[in-house]
Structures are given as C-alpha cells and as structure tokens.
C-alpha cells in the first residue's frame with residue numbers, strides 16, 4: 001500500500017505560491033494512488049498522469065522564474081533535477097501506455113518520494129537562500 005502524501009508546515013518554503021503548487025501536486029499524486037487502489041481504468045489513470053506532467057511544467061516554470069529573478073547560484077543544478085523528473089515521468093507514462101498493467105507501486109513510491117526529497121532538500125535550499133538574502137537587505 002503506497003502511503004499518501006500529506007502536506008505539513010515543515011514542508012513550507014515560505015512562498016505561498018510555491019507552497020500552494022506543492023499542495024496541488026500532493027493532491028494529484030494522491031489521486032493516482034487512489035486510482036490504483038480502486039482499479040481505475042486506463043483512461044482515468046492517463047488523465048491523472050497527463051495532469052501531473054502538465055502541472056509539473058507549470059510549477060517548474062514558476063519556481064525557476066523566482067530563481068532567475070533572485071540570481072540563485074544553484075539554478076542550473078536545480079533545473080537539472082526538474083528536467084530529470086520530467087524525463088522520468090514521461091518514461092513512466094510511456095511504459096504505462098505500452099502496458100497498462102504497469103501502474104506499479106514502485107512508480108507511485110518514486111513519484112511521492114521524489115517530491116518529498118526535492119522539497120526537503122533542493123527547494124528548501126533555495127528557500128534558505130532567499131531568507132538570507134532578505135535578511136541582508
């Protein structure tokens with residue numbers, strides 16, 4: 001059983017817009033976890049997966065714009081993480097389309113853990129950078 005995601009204040013990056021987007025991601029991933037649990041059909045699962053891909057694009061653009069605006073020195077490596085997530089997600093969608101029995105728990109664990117790790121390490125790193133910058137001003 002794949003554990004659902006719950007957003008908590010500990011995951012806040014002190015940016016309301018980004019926090020709200022992260023919460024939306026959690027909803028989408030939880031939808032996918034529910035879909036798998038309920039044996040949803042292929043079309044329903046693909047709808048959730050494509051929503052996830054589209055929302056990732058939108059969210060990463062928002063985050064990266066903040067980074068550019070603030071001359072974040074780790075911008076490139078952060079963007080690489082976003083890109084590798086997108087590639088992985090696309091690969092998972094392809095795999096699912098080729099074999100719809102393949103909505104594995106591994107895939108769901110990957111998606112949920114990626115977000116937790118990414119927010120806790122990379123997004124938090126940026127949040128701390130902003131906090132220091134604002135403090136220095």
Ligand SMILES: [Fe+2]
Pocket residue numbers: 063078082118122123
């Ligand atoms: Fe990020």
